[in-house]
Amino acid sequence: MTILEKIIAQKEKEVAILLNQTFDQVSSPRQVTPLSESLLTSDRLGVIAEIKRSSPSKGDISLAVDPVARAKQYETNGASAISVLTDKTFFNGSMGDLQAVSNAVDLPVLCKDFIIHPVQIDQAKAAGATIVLLIVAALSEEQLNELFNYAKKQNLEVLCEVHNAKEMEVANNLKPNLIGINNRNLKTFEVDLHTTEQLAKLAYPGSILVSESGMKTNVDAQVAATAGARAILVGETLMRSEDLAATLQSLRVSIPKESLNNAR
Numbered sequence: 001m002t003i004l005e006k007i008i009a010q011k012e013k014e015v016a017i018l019l020n021q022t023f024d025q026v027s028s029p030r031q032v033t034p035l036s037e038s039l040l041t042s043d044r045l046g047v048i049a050e051i052k053r054s055s056p057s058k059g060d061i062s063l064a065v066d067p068v069a070r071a072k073q074y075e076t077n078g079a080s081a082i083s084v085l086t087d088k089t090f091f092n093g094s095m096g097d098l099q100a101v102s103n104a105v106d107l108p109v110l111c112k113d114f115i116i117h118p119v120q121i122d123q124a125k126a127a128g129a130t131i132v133l134l135i136v137a138a139l140s141e142e143q144l145n146e147l148f149n150y151a152k153k154q155n156l157e158v159l160c161e162v163h164n165a166k167e168m169e170v171a172n173n174l175k176p177n178l179i180g181i182n183n184r185n186l187k188t189f190e191v192d193l194h195t196t197e198q199l200a201k202l203a204y205p206g207s208i209l210v211s212e213s214g215m216k217t218n219v220d221a222q223v224a225a226t227a228g229a230r231a232i233l234v235g236e237t238l239m240r241s242e243d244l245a246a247t248l249q250s251l252r253v254s255i256p257k258e259s260l261n262n263a264r
């Protein structure tokens with residue numbers, strides 16, 4: 001079994017429990033400028049800054065982090081959005097982290113989880129998420145369509161994540177506002193920043209690209225921006241940074257002029 005298969009098996013158990021719960025029907029998400037809007041109006045690479053306590057590939061990163069304090073630091077230092085890993089079993093996160101962060105910042109908040117059922121979208125929205133992640137590799141095309149349409153109906157933004165050309169083709173059918181190109185292979189953990197360069201040119205032209213995982217330096221950020229990304233999603237590097245202001249500043253590189261003129 002790959003790690004992704006293990007995670008999905010665990011999510012199926014969690015969904016069975018969630019289906020016995022009710023979540024407050026929030027009529028609309030928290031009022032924030034949508035991520036897609038703020039990225040398109042910026043001439044700098046956006047950073048979706050992640051709260052990541054631990055991970056299957058790296059083990060413990062920052063178990064004792066105060067997610068609220070960290071999210072506020074991200075906001076003060078120019079992050080475009082906050083990503084909160086909410087999975088407990090594999091990442092030591094929680095919906096409580098997401099709720100606390102959403103209450104504390106005025107930025108869009110991404111529920112970074114492995115969503116396989118609409119009830120998880122209800123739960124994420126009730127906890128204050130304004131963006132949900134849909135991972136193409138974790139879903140059938142039918143599930144993906146259903147979840148994408150459900151999230152849009154809830155007025156949530158969707159970050160549609162791909163890792164190869166076949167997944168990009170599936171994502172493109174949705175004409176999503178936001179496509180995340182994950183540089184990490186979720187089956188092997190291998191990280192290759194060339195993934196963004198290779199896949200960016202295959203993306204639906206109207207989509208805004210986010211390069212995810214493995215971003216460490218200003219040079220990595222520049223490669224992503226040159227490939228056409230308007231944002232990067234960064235976990236470990238920010239969680240381990242001892243000078244967040246400097247790290248975030250260095251990752252927020254200028255977007256090349258030719259990309260600024262494109263839809264994305």
Ligand SMILES: O=C(O)c1ccccc1NCC(=O)[C@H](O)[C@H](O)COP(=O)(O)O
Nearest residue numbers: 055056057186212213214215234235236
């Ligand atoms: O990070 C992992 O080990 C991992 C393993 C299996 C599935 C997902 C995983 N990570 C989720 C993410 O996508 C990352 O947290 C995110 O892109 C940030 O990555 P990084 O900047 O490399 O911490």
